[in-house]
Amino acid sequence: MTRLTAYVSALVALDLALFSAIVPLLPQLSDRLDLTKVQSGPHAGDRTAYALLAVLSFGAAAAIGHLARGMRAEPTIP
Numbered sequence: 001m002t003r004l005t006a007y008v009s010a011l012v013a014l015d016l017a018l019f020s021a022i023v024p025l026l027p028q029l030s031d032r033l034d035l036t037k038v039q040s041g042p043h044a045g046d047r048t049a050y051a052l053l054a055v056l057s058f059g060a061a062a063a064i065g066h067l068a069r070g071m072r073a074e075p076t077i078p
Helices: 003-022 026-033 037-070
Strands: none
Touching: 003 037, 026 037
16 A cells, blocks of 8 residues: 555545534534524535645645655655
């Protein structure tokens, strides 16, 4: 198994775990904050946006590390 496969598998598992945790909490959150179904929908979507931001930041860090190795610079993260 390559590192990329392990990384993607871990991200998918984390995404599924977070989604399965937030779905049962949405009715309680909606009742507590007096939200309609339309207003509580973005709370479920926020999780996906945060996961996308995390993936993009990790991808950028990996790309910078790859470029640094190509220029024969010392990596900052071993």
